[in-house]
Amino acid sequence: MADENVKHQLAAIVYADVSGYSRLTQADEIGTHRQLSASLDLIADRIRNSGGTVVHYAGDAVLARFQSVVAATHCAIGIQNAIRALCAEVEEEKRLLFRIGINLGEVIVDRNDIYGDGVNVAARLESLADAGGICISESVFQQVQGKLDARFDDIGGQKLKNIEHPVHAYRVVSRPDASNRGEDSSDELLRLSRFSRIAGPETKEAVADVFTRSEPPSIMILPFRNLGGNADQDALVDGFRLAIQSSLVKLPGMFLINAPAVERYRHQDVTAIRAGNEVGVRYVLDGAVQMAGDRVRVTIQLTDAPAAQIIWAERYDRVVDDIFEIQDEITTEVAVALDVKLIADESSLVWWDNLPSRKARELVLRGLSHMYMGNETGNAVARKIFEELTQMLPDSPQALALSAYTNWLSVMRGWSKEPAQAMERATALAEKAIERGDPDGFGRIVLASVRLLQRRHDEALALSESATSVRISCPLAKAVYSNVLHFNGHHVQAIENAKRAVKHSRIYPPWMAAVLAASYRDSGQIASSITVANECLRIDPQSLDGHVLLCTDYSLSSSAHEAQRVAREILRTHPSFRISAYLETQPYKDSKTLENIAGALRAAGLPE
Missing domain, CATH: 3.40.50.10610 (ABC-type transport auxiliary lipoprotein component)
Structure with a gap:
């Protein structure tokens, strides 16, 4: 008689395991672990965003379940494509590749884990897959054929260890246009995968905690x-x-x-x-x-x-x-x-109520289109459009805030030929927008950054926190808030918000990575800071912040030779660099942090 307390469910089970993990760790234990950590972050993120659940980790293996077998198989194909991109820069003999098995069957659910033959079949199918490949059961094939951009190679009935009856199996082969999307697309996929290295959890236990809760x-x-x-x-x-x-x-x-x-x-x-x-x-x-x-x-x-x-x-x-x-x-x-x-x-x-005419609304639409191009030309066009809008509607908080933002951005990105005047305009416009409600939060983002540079730390903190309460999914608002938190000495909160900013942004600018690296460094997590500082320099090899962060990281971790090497690179790319001038740009509330940074830069041999 069946135990009524045992919970049975039909589920799509995905089992992923590394091919040749022991060989890889013997050859390069540290490098292999780094690859594994990044891959597990990526896999967990893909599973979560595909509607699945990570059940548990077992060494280098991942067990997950889905309600939809189509979603499970589509997710597995995406995982394999992403991991190939992730390890493209690694020498071929050192690449960490996964095999994946998928089965559709009944499982026993107990204490957030799953058991039964359905799970065992998925694990055995994994061993039949090629490195970087996927093997599915007949029950999966019947549900996904004709629904995915892939072909399926029939490998017939397979006798699986500890499974009583043979299981008919298929190997999944992605079509060329699904896995080979050109150099640009592959580079972009690699970039998207990298965000998990700097925004993801640092330990396997943390991965399990983050990705098994509701998102x-x-x-x-x-x-x-x-x-x-x-x-x-x-x-x-x-x-x-x-x-x-x-x-x-x-x-x-x-x-x-x-x-x-x-x-x-x-x-x-x-x-x-x-x-x-x-x-x-x-x-x-x-x-x-x-x-x-x-x-x-x-x-x-x-x-x-x-x-x-x-x-x-x-x-x-x-x-x-x-x-x-x-x-x-x-x-x-x-x-x-x-x-x-x-x-x-x-x-x-409905924020159009403050834009009563069709002309005003069209100006907003055109301005937004140019503003979100994210380049100097687009921002310049948007700034002129929003200036026209503020002349038309001088009391509109949207017009004022958007005009403030484009002026501020021109200064922050180094595009303005008159930065002092542009920042003065941005400040005045932001203040007016906030007085009139600032419904989109752009005014608060701008003024928070201004107040931080003015060393008005408490005001900057209140404004940036308020901006995130309005712009809940906005990476810019989260990154500015993280930056303010960091300079106020709240490094744990700064790290959390910087990670969220990177995840929402996906294609993140180097300054977001720099904020996260600085927060790691000032909280004492030097190894994490070095990783993120290198990522900042990968995006922009000329980044002064990236080089300074890396230099101080190495100096603080007693890697004098590496610190001196980066210091020479700073002087090569920025020959006028002086410690005193750099510190003037760093609005820390706590002077001790500045002293630590200055000491690290001096030890690396940089001039006062």
Whole structure:
């Protein structure tokens, strides 16, 4: 008689194990462990974002379960592609590759673990897979055939150890266009994978703790297609997409990928399913806009990428003036579809009320489109557009905040020819925006950074914390908050927020990595700081912050030779570098931290 206390479930079971792990550790124990740690971070992140659950780790093996066998197999294909990219820089004989087995069967669930023949079959199938490959059972094949961009090689009935009956098995072979997407795409995938090295947990136990608890749904918005045939409308269409992003960024309980991380898909004919699995998110929002005269048609759909299914789609046929109402309707529908709790007052999503004319709203859309290009030219165009908007609506908090932000960014990125005047304008505009409510938080981001440079630490902390409460999924807000926390001496909180910023951003700028590295260093975690400082320099080999961080790290860890080597590189790339001038740019609240940095730089041989 069955035990009524035993819980049975039908599940898709994924078992992944390293091929030749003992040989690899004997050849290079430290290098292999580093590869394993990065790979486990990547695997856990992929499983979580594909709707699965990491059940447990056993040495170099991972056991996971899914409700959807299609999602499980799609996730496994994505894992193998990502790991190949992750270890592309490693010598071939030292590469750490996984074999994966997948089975669909009944399991026993007990104390957050799973047991039974269903699990055993998945583990035995793993041994039949090639290194870097996947092997599935007949039960899996029957569910996924025709639903995935892959072919399946039938290897017949297999006698598996400790399994009574033979199991019919198949090896999964990704199609060339699914695994070989060109050099640029491979580089991008490697970049996306690297974020787990600097933003992920440091230990296997921490990985298990982080990735087995409930996580918010992850979503990205692909660039919308302009079907009107008029290139002049491109900025309006793109601004419409970014306006939806600006609304979603305020919602709690959502992991929203930053807009620049999806720019590579702008001119690609790519499905939402493929894009979502490449970036490692659960949901993808994509759409198209067609304008003709005073009419606009918007088609939109929300896709569950790992499950390969559309969960919501809608078409809107309206007059052009209603496009801003459509934006708010889409935001609400996405929130409902993802079971995300809306902010207390749904009307706060509708921030167009302060932009009463069609001309003003079009200026916002065009300005956002240029601003999110993330380059000097785009920011300059956006700044002029927002200046025109503030002249039209001098009391609009959105206009003031966006104008403040573009002026501030021109100074922070070194684009402004008159930085003092631009920062003065940014400060005045941000203050006015905050006086009028600053509904999008841009004003608080700008003023927090200004107050930090002015050494008004408590004000900077309050402003940056407030900005994150409004811009909940915004990597910029989290990174600025992390930076303020770091200079205020709250290093643990700074590390947590910097990691979140990197994860939301996916394609992160070097200064975000520098904030995380500095927080690690000043909290005494020198090894982690060295890893992240090197990542900062990989993104920008000329980064002064990256070199200074690495120099102080080596000096503080008594690696004098390495510290002196980096010091020589600093003087080669920045010959006018002086310790005293550098310290002036570091607004620490605690002077002792500055003294420690100065001492480390002196010990490396850098001039006063």
